[in-house]
Structure formats: structure tokens, C-alpha cells
Amino acid sequence: MTAMSRRAGGAAGWAVLLALAGMPLIALTTQALATGWFFPDLVPGEWTLDAVRRIADDPRTRSAFLEGLRVSGLATLMAMCLAVPAARALAIGRPRGARWMALGFLVPTVLPPVALAMGLNVALLRTGLAGGVWSVAVAHLVVTLPYAVLILTAALTRYDPALERQAAVLGAGPGMILTRVFLPVAGPAIATTAALAFVVSWSQYLLTLLPGGGRITTMPVLVLAASAGGNPTAAAALALAAAVPPALAILLVVRRLDTLTTGRHG
Amino acid sequence: MSVDLDIRGVDHRYGRGGPPVLRDVSLRVAAGTVTTVLGPSGGGKSTLLSVVAGLETPTGGDVHIDGESVLRVPPAQRGLALVLQQPHLFPHMSVGENVTFGLAARGVDRATRTAEAARWLEMVELDGMADRRPRELSGGEQQRVALVRALASEPRLLLLDEPLASLDPLVRAGLQTLLGRLIAETGVTAVMVTHDRTEAMLLGDRTALLIDGRLAAHGPPQDLFRRPPTREAARFMGVTTFIDGTVREGRLLTSAGPLVVDALPTSGEVTVAIRPEHVVLGDRAGTNRMDGVVAACAFHGEFWDFVVDTPLGAIRARGDRPRASGETVTVGLPPGHLFPLGAVEPESD
Numbered sequence: 099m100t101a102m103s104r105r106a107g108g109a110a111g112w113a114v115l116l117a118l119a120g121m122p123l124i125a126l127t128t129q130a131l132a133t134g135w136f137f138p139d140l141v142p143g144e145w146t147l148d149a150v151r152r153i154a155d156d157p158r159t160r161s162a163f164l165e166g167l168r169v170s171g172l173a174t175l176m177a178m179c180l181a182v183p184a185a186r187a188l189a190i191g192r193p194r195g196a197r198w199m200a201l202g203f204l205v206p207t208v209l210p211p212v213a214l215a216m217g218l219n220v221a222l223l224r225t226g227l228a229g230g231v232w233s234v235a236v237a238h239l240v241v242t243l244p245y246a247v248l249i250l251t252a253a254l255t256r257y258d259p260a261l262e263r264q265a266a267v268l269g270a271g272p273g274m275i276l277t278r279v280f281l282p283v284a285g286p287a288i289a290t291t292a293a294l295a296f297v298v299s300w301s302q303y304l305l306t307l308l309p310g311g312g313r314i315t316t317m318p319v320l321v322l323a324a325s326a327g328g329n330p331t332a333a334a335a336l337a338l339a340a341a342v343p344p345a346l347a348i349l350l351v352v353r354r355l356d357t358l359t360t361g362r363h364g
Numbered sequence: 365m366s367v368d369l370d371i372r373g374v375d376h377r378y379g380r381g382g383p384p385v386l387r388d389v390s391l392r393v394a395a396g397t398v399t400t401v402l403g404p405s406g407g408g409k410s411t412l413l414s415v416v417a418g419l420e421t422p423t424g425g426d427v428h429i430d431g432e433s434v435l436r437v438p439p440a441q442r443g444l445a446l447v448l449q450q451p452h453l454f455p456h457m458s459v460g461e462n463v464t465f466g467l468a469a470r471g472v473d474r475a476t477r478t479a480e481a482a483r484w485l486e487m488v489e490l491d492g493m494a495d496r497r498p499r500e501l502s503g504g505e506q507q508r509v510a511l512v513r514a515l516a517s518e519p520r521l522l523l524l525d526e527p528l529a530s531l532d533p534l535v536r537a538g539l540q541t542l543l544g545r546l547i548a549e550t551g552v553t554a555v556m557v558t559h560d561r562t563e564a565m566l567l568g569d570r571t572a573l574l575i576d577g578r579l580a581a582h583g584p585p586q587d588l589f590r591r592p593p594t595r596e597a598a599r600f601m602g603v604t605t606f607i608d609g610t611v612r613e614g615r616l617l618t619s620a621g622p623l624v625v626d627a628l629p630t631s632g633e634v635t636v637a638i639r640p641e642h643v644v645l646g647d648r649a650g651t652n653r654m655d656g657v658v659a660a661c662a663f664h665g666e667f668w669d670f671v672v673d674t675p676l677g678a679i680r681a682r683g684d685r686p687r688a689s690g691e692t693v694t695v696g697l698p699p700g701h702l703f704p705l706g707a708v709e710p711e712s713d
Contacts, residue, residue, distance in 0.1 A: 261454060267418075269469035270465070
């Protein structure tokens with residue numbers, strides 16, 4: 099591939115990215131700051147910060163934020179606790195039937211979200227776990243874990259297990275190998291995967307509403323409620339606010355994203 | 365502290381029902397000596413090192429270090445160091461931290477580790493590089509760091525698995541000398557796997573030849589080179605001409621007539637061999653001379669390599685000038701350089 103065709107490919111990629119991510123964001127921002135924006139006006143007639151101020155002052159927004167951070171933090175933590183050993187086994191240990199095991203992790207992602215949420219809700223109700231932060235976090239685990247395992251497995255296939263053999267022969271025990279070799283070398287890939295798992299969890303609506311029994315309100319739940327209530331300006335302002343934590347999570351690891359694709363560690 | 369290594373009848377296969385990789389390998393390495401394990405790829409050399417290091421549990425046999433079985437001792441507690449073909453330096457640590465990783469594992473304090481890193485890096489002419497990252501070093505420099513990382517951990521036994529194989533010839537030659545010097549200075553017992561004959565003979569006090577998972581020969585490298593005991597060992601040591609015959613009245617009777625051989629057994633069926641550089645071509649051919657026809661000629665840089673068709677079959681020879689295919693040439697097989705196979709039994713001590 100020549101340098102010119104590479105540059106052209108890069109420009110096309112950025113154009114598609116802008117169209118996919120930038121345009122909805124512009125429309126959402128415009129909606130959040132508009133009053134009286136009616137068809138066929140290209141831009142709103144009036145601009146105001148009222149909706150933004152209202153949602154910023156609303157204690158329900160703050161509560162939904164904190165609830166979302168708790169749920170998604172927990173779901174991410176649990177997902178990573180399971181994903182790291184699973185991905186390690188799949189990528190380094192290459193157990194028999196690894197391909198089928200990887201396929202098994204994908205099953206929840208192919209089920210329709212409604213069916214998944216209802217099924218989980220029934221299971222959680224039967225076990226008496228429904229209605230709390232933990233039950234919602236467990237429900238989120240069903241979608242975060244597959245992504246986390248698959249992304250991390252792909253990243254860890256480039257991890258060099260000979261480093262651990264070297265460390266072992268040089269006298270390092272399992273604890274030292276974990277803390278001085280595996281975690282520092284695979285850490286960037288683990289952090290990036292965790293950020294992506296957090297993003298997946300943060301955006302869950304049905305898997306929050308049903309297992310939470312209506313008692314757990316996160317930002318997507320609030321956005322949907324505002325949207326259903328016929329207040330597009332408030333919904334847009336809430337949606338923008340809801341996009342902040344995932345954006346921050348991605349920004350935190352954006353410099354590490356290449357650890358998932360190029361095998362660069364540390 | 366140097367120790368004896370005693371590998372006793374080790375068998376190994378990967379997975380149930382897998383083909384045997386090591387078959388009844390017994391090898392003794394005396395304290396403070398270097399044994400080079402030579403053999404073709406897939407012969408089981410690296411597996412043998414993995415078994416000694418504790419990274420593989422053999423399916424049979426035992427490994428004794430300093431008189432005690434270590435089969436149940438985990439790798440971290442065997443007091444070994446292993447250098448592989450690739451340096452496998454810890455990418456997130458500085459060069460100095462890499463060098464002293466083994467000392468850190470033993471709880472040696474930071475000040476001592478810093479001093480030790482500087483001392484070892486100076487020994488391999490990498491002074492002042494302790495704070496660099498491995499990716500900032502060349503391949504040869506990385507392998508030097510890997511060597512001193514192994515030695516700085518003060519191993520009882522140093523295992524080297526083709527540590528110079530991935531380097532270009534110039535760097536490799538320099539590191540061979542450096543490796544020999546480091547091993548001599550530290551006095552560590554070492555086992556080094558290589559598929560390079562020259563390297564094996566240059567660095568080994570003794571050389572073990574491992575072919576198809578079996579110990580084909582073991583002894584001083586000079587003996588293995590001059591008198592390889594079996595046909596397969598001889599082939600690996602660069603011998604390509606084998607002549608079958610029967611010993612009668614002190615001479616070897618072959619299909620093409622009698623041959624004079626200095627070191628013949630008193631009777632029986634015998635195969636004798638000769639190295640290509642010992643075959644004499646042209647007027648200088650003396651005893652055991654015969655006419656042959658050049659079948660092939662190839663330039664190898666330092667010499668010309670010939671295949672000459674003779675009444676005894678194809679004989680490989682070397683010369684200092686080219687000869688045309690089809691040219692008739694006189695071939696001489698000096699009696700002192702013809703050696704019978706099986707004259708030196710492989711040692712299993």
C-alpha cells in the first residue's frame with residue numbers, strides 16, 4: 099500500500115467516524131440548547147441553557163449518576179475478575195475446546211436484549227436477588243463479560259508466556275510473577291478492556307430496569323423516561339450528560355488502545 | 365557454587381499418546397564444566413533443558429542436581445538460570461531491573477541490586493545502560509543483558525537454549541567469545557543446546573549428540589569430531605563418505621578392492637568413514653588411490669566441494685580450485701584418516 103493510498107484510507111476513516119459519531123452529537127447538543135426547534139428549520143430559533151441547568155440541579159440526575167457508577171463499577175470489577183483468568187486460559191493455556199468456550203461466551207450477545215432481560219429477571223426473582231444494585235450489576239455481567247473475555251483474549255494472544263517461565267526459573271514465585279510480570283505487562287490491555295466493559299455496562303437500559311425492579315435508576319433509564327415524557331430538550335441534555343462517563347473512560351485509556359491490536363505492552 | 369547434574373534415563377512425550385521426544389536419555393555433567401548438547405532440530409534438545417529446568421515433568425527417569433532428585437522441586441527453587449534463543453527481557457523494566465530480577469526474587473536490597481547491575485553490565489560492555497528500556501537495545505545487546513540476567517542470579521546451573529541462534533554471524537562470533545569468558549570466570553556448571561557444530565566444539569568441555577530423542581554420542585568434542593561412533597552421529601558431524609567392508613589380514617576388503625586403514629578391528633564386518641577435508645584429490649593422492657569422475661562441484665567460499673564417483677561409490681571431497689563435471693581425477697583416502705564406526709561407544713555416565 100502506498101503512502102498516498104494509506105493517507106486516503108485514513109481520511110475516509112475519519113470522515114466515516116465523524117459522520118457516525120460527530121453528527122448525532124451535534125444534533126443532540128443543538129437539541130439540548132434549543133427552544134422551539136421545529137421542522138423545517140435547520141437551526142433552532144432560540145438558544146437556552148435552561149434544560150442543562152435544570153438537569154444539573156435535579157437531585158435525580160445526581161442520584162442516577164452515582165447509581166450508574168456503582169452498578170457499572172461493580173459490573174466491570176466482576177467482569178474483569180472473571181475475564182482476566184478466562185482470557186489468560188484461552189489465550190495462553192489454549193485449553194482443549196477453546197474455540198467452543200469462546201463461542202459460549204458470545205451466546206448472551208446474540209440473544210435479543212428483551213429476552214435476555216426478562217429471562218434474567220425471572221431468574222433473579224426466583225433466587226430473591228432482584229431489585230438491588232448487586233442484582234443489576236450481575237445482570238450487566240451477562241453482557242459485559244463476553245465482550246471483556248473476547249477483547250482481552252485477543253490482546254493476550256500477543257502476551258509472551260516465556261516471560262513467566264524466565265521469571266520462574268530466576269526464582270520468582272506465583273505471586274511475584276503475577277504482580278511483577280503479568281499485571282505490569284498485560285495491565286494496559288486489562289485497563290483498556292475494563293474501560294470498554296464499563297462503557298457497555300453504563301449504556302444498559304433494559305438490563306437495569308427489569309432486574310432493578312424500578313428501584314435502580316441509572317442515566318439511560320432517566321434519559322428514556324424523559325424521552326417518553328415528551329420532553330426532547332431535557333432528554334437531549336440528559337443524554338449528553340450520560341455520555342460523559344463513557345467518554346472519560348475511553349479518554350483515560352485512549353493512549354493504550356493499541357495494546358489491543360499491536361501487542362505493545364507497557 | 366557449581367554443582368553436578370545427573371540426568372538418569374529420562375523419557376518424555378508431550379500429551380498422552382504423543383510421540384516420544386526423549387528416550388532413555390542419561391547424561392552426567394560434572395561441576396564447573398560446560399556440556400554442549402548438539403543435534404538436529406526436533407531432536408529433543410530444548411525439551412531436555414525444559415525437563416532440567418522443571419518446566420516439563422518427564423514421563424520417566426529422574427534428574428539429580430548435586431546428588432538430589434529435583435523432580436518435585438519447582439523451577440523457582442532449583443537454583444537455575446535459563447537463557448533462550450530470544451532474550452525475553454521484561455519489557456516494562458529497565459535493563460538494570462532485568463539484570464537483577466533474580467536477586468529481587470531472593471529479597472536482595474535495592475542498593476545491592478543497583479551495584480550488581482552496574483557490575484554485570486560493565487562485564488558485558490553495556491556500562492551506563494542500566495536505566496534504558498530493553499526496546500532501546502539492539503538484538504545483540506539484549507542477548508548480552510539476558511546472559512548477565514541469568515548469571516547475576518548466581519545460579520547453581522546455567523541452561524542455555526540456542527542463545528546465539530537468532531543473531532547475525534558477526535555479533536554471534538563476538539558473543540561466543542564473551543559467553544565462553546563469562547562461564548569461565550564464574551565457574552558455573554553449564555548445559556548449552558545448539559545445532560551449530562562449531563559453537564558446540566568451541567564452548568563445550570564435553571559434547572552430547574541428541575538425535576531423535578536419543579543420546580547418540582557423548583564425549584570430548586575433539587573425539588566426537590574425529591571419531592563419531594555411529595553413522596548418524598558421523599553424518600551430523602559432517603562426515604558423508606561411508607565404506608562397508610570386511611576385515612581380513614589387517615586390511616579392509618571392499619567391493620572395489622582392499623583398503624589400508626590404520627585403526628581397524630582385528631576381524632568382522634566394518635564400516636569406515638572419512639571426512640571430506642581429508643580426502644586427497646590429484647597427484648598428491650597416496651595410499652588407497654583410485655580414479656574417479658567429478659559428478660558435482662560447488663563453491664563454498666573457503667573451499668570447493670566435490671562429489672566424485674569412484675568404484676567405492678560417491679565420495680565427497682574438498683579442494684582449493686574448481687574442477688569441471690566429468691573431469692577424471694585421482695582420489696586418495698589416507699589410511700590415518702579412515703576411521704571405523706563404533707570405535708567409540710557413546711558414554712552414558
